[in-house]
Amino acid sequence: MSTKDVALDWISENSTRIIEISDKIWEYAELPLKEYKSSNLLMSELQKHGYKVTRGVADLPTAFIASYGEGEPVIGILGEYDALPGLSQKPIPRKEPLKNGAPGHGCGHNIHGTSGIAAAIAVKTAIEKDAHGSVKFFGCPAEETVIGKVFMVQEGVFDNVDTVLSHHPGSMNAADLLSTNAMNSVKFHFKGIAAHAASSPDQGKSALDAVELMNTGVNFLREHVIQEARIHYVIEDGGKAPNIVPSRANSWYYIRAPERWQVESIYNKVLNIAKGADLMVGTTHEVQFITGTHNKLPNVKLSELVTENMRMIGAPEYSKEELDFAKKIADTIPLEEKKNALKKKKILQWEKLVDVVIDTSIHEPWGLGETLTASTDVGDVSWKTPTIEFWTATYPLGIPGHSWQKVAVSKTSLGHKSLIFAAKVLAGSAIDLLTNNTLLKEVHTAFLESKKNKIYKSPLPPDAKPPIPD
Template sequence: ALDAVELMNVGVNYMREHVIQDARIHYVIERGGDQPNIVPPYARSWYLIRAPEREQVEEIYNWILDIAKGAALMTQTQHKIEFIKGVYNKIPNRTIAETIVKNMRLIGLPKYSDEDLKFAEEIAKTIPMEAKINQLKKSKRPGWEKLIDKLIDDEIPDPWGEGEVSHGSTDVADVSWQAPTVEFGTATWVLGTPGHSWQNVAQCRVGLGHKSLIFAAKTMAATALDLLMNKDLLEKAKEEHKNRLRGRKYKSPLPPDHKPPLDAWKK
């Protein structure tokens, strides 16, 4: 069984050269046997597939299913596919994005205490300058070069990144196919903080994170109020949403009889 998993991984790695540049394919062998001198009768791997458009994900997914079949045939094993999750790509909305920026500026930046800033300085010491610069470059934020020597981003820039590809995944994207939707970020961490890190967690649970959370909540409330009170703004956002969909319809990536895989991560 482990032979089949390894052959599948090899096949997928050869496939990478033939898919679009912005696709991401991640995998991990969750179960690979117990003893090195015993051929495992059971093995399991977990795959994640990402691409800019849902149609591209489906195409790569189906190719990987064929590779799994081939690996099973080569090793005379049986294989089973367990579908865990699936999401769509986000549909942006500049109308609401510009309204959010307007409200951010109206509300004003969070005011951090001396204690907040002292804590931020200690966190910043744990982030190498090279890593900070790489994070800023990756953000593609206009004027990122001016932030290299700053602790926290203390400006509210105009919306940017139209047409850029984000390599993260979220089920907020599925909502964006049903109604005009926007995501935005606030200065919760010191500049250069890596995602999924202890620095990330540490800052979210103290003043930096709490004050940014309140700032975000006020921004969302003000934007919702604008959309409720300004019919023209709401219609403009809806029209933009319709135009960006280009007649495409949402079809759930989940199989019709799919149930939450509550036991998927049991060892």
Template sequence: MKETAYQWVDENEKEIIEWSDTVWGFAELGLLEYKTSKYLSEILEKHGFHVERGVADMPTAFVGSWSNGEGPTLGILGELDALAGLSQKAVPWKEPIEEGAPGHGCGHNIYGAGAVAAGIALKTAMEEHNIGGTIKVYGCPAEETLVGKVWMVRHGLFEGVDAVLAHHPGSANTAGTGSSNAMNSFKVHFYGRTAHSAGDPENGISALDAVELMSNGVNFMREHIIEKARVHYIHEECGGQPNVVPAYARTWYYVRAPERSQVEEIYAWVLDIIKGADLMARTKSRVEFLTGCYNKIPNKVLADLVVSQMREIGAPKHTEEELEFADKMAETIDIEKKMNSLQKSN
């Protein structure tokens, strides 16, 4: 059976790469992956999968299903979204297709195309060898903002699935047994009162002041949280022009830590900081909780199985052209950054 699946992949290698390159060209942000979703789901339909679109209240999410009778149900995950501001031509130096546009910095073009290819290859092998079971290929949007899979779980799309396989492009071919960070994603809306900044400042209540006070509080907090915790933020809206006191401002935060309980502790502290910012700036606020997740629970049984199959297939063989591309890319990274990466990995 495995040889049949391997053969399908080998015979369709150029087409699979074309799928990946096409998605690279789309490069759409989370929940906006309309072209990517349509393109990959139509490939599944063409190969005999029944596709449900717009699942889990997300217009770009889809599940492609195919069944060959009774047997286990296997899920295969594919991610769709790109990253903001990382537009890039297929060259080994930094050169955007469009300045400031999204780009696939995390390789989700490979992830999505690879999941579709894996589903079709497995279907081909199951048909040829008359093996019972069901395949579900999940088109998962908005991985970068931690929405897609969380909402899919919430809507019960993995109920009845016996095992789920996923991969992510990285620096090594392996199935690790490490965990990941737990995380909360949330926005804070601050509300004040507008006034002229020069002529009537005493009647203004600056929502921007509250955003800055919150940021200061969070940054003082950093010294007293665990080393492996991460807190990131951006200010999405902070007023229109300097001569008007901003009556509204909005900031977006991620809180990450190795354990869920650690995230909850830091998050509770941040909520107190928000209250403090309101007291100091005389604003009112509203916290909009977007999404959250637990740290990953490793599955050693599945990881060992995947690694054993990788060893059976063997390491990838790169062409001279691919190696030359990698060498040119390496030249764009200075020695200090390389040393930092090596030291960080120890």
């Protein structure tokens, strides 16, 4: 039996336990930087199988590294496990919260973390049999707020890792070459003077006015930024009562663009607009830099490797009940929305997928030079070491990200099948990299080509600390 077969068999034989872990994390549904139960479950499973665990890396209490093996090469596997606020949902094909207002796994990170540990343990069984090198599983918190991996990269935890593999549940089996937007996440805290809003407004300076004038300025800026940029904000605090001129108010901005330097250029304009708001109102303000991230660098060789492994293993097939469930979920989305969702993936001949409910094909990598509008902290890892983030078909095509539909599917057999498939693809690809030095060199050459001689600089200020909630 080949080393790869040893790993793949381990996953098949242990699929009940793997699914149980994914479903448990789905039930925990913990918010970013609060994923204590989820990270503990993943850590204890890895320890049980001989992994050495270091918890609380990079000042992140729910981040961890689990290591097995000795020497080179060092293959990294990423796992995420944070949920999203307000998305609680039962695993049924109609909108019905499990618990009103509670968080839910609307990005499938219960599957994400679990496919990673299952692959790590499977690869360990193969190393024991007949392979050499090391595996490091990176437990990455707070992906949804784009925090975890940026701080982990700044701490240097990926510095001596030869390559990194990451899976994410999606609607296609694909290792595409699309990039993601670079981003800054920043809060603006304005300070004014409180006064009676009716009897002495002339003595007040409204921090809320400054927030609103800043937003107006930024809304005018939109016409004068590159087409691909995205700027969005919320007002976190707009004052306490209408009869008091607000002395404090704050907004929270995301600024996104395809490249880091484009984000920084727009960000500098936004900083000036905030100063302009102060001049108009007579307030002062502080800038709180929460996090930033780079665009994701594709790796052609890793995409090919993952695609080959997908084909070798074979995509899951579905029963009539599973297809009926998928159809009910798919029918909650109007056809126009589905068409737009497919078009946004920038895949050639997307029209052919319009009538497909759940996509069982394995796509050739596509999208080199194209950028998706969302951002991920996998971007920063991809600038440190060759990295692939691939997708397995979990959700019916056209279902939006961060939705009740995704929460529902993430705990059904559709989710379970994509989890087992992904774990096998991760394990198979990791074993190829551990046992084929020429392949690893080609992956590294592709990495240097995609970096184009640019040097990585953390978007974080040197003294930045992660915003750990109380």
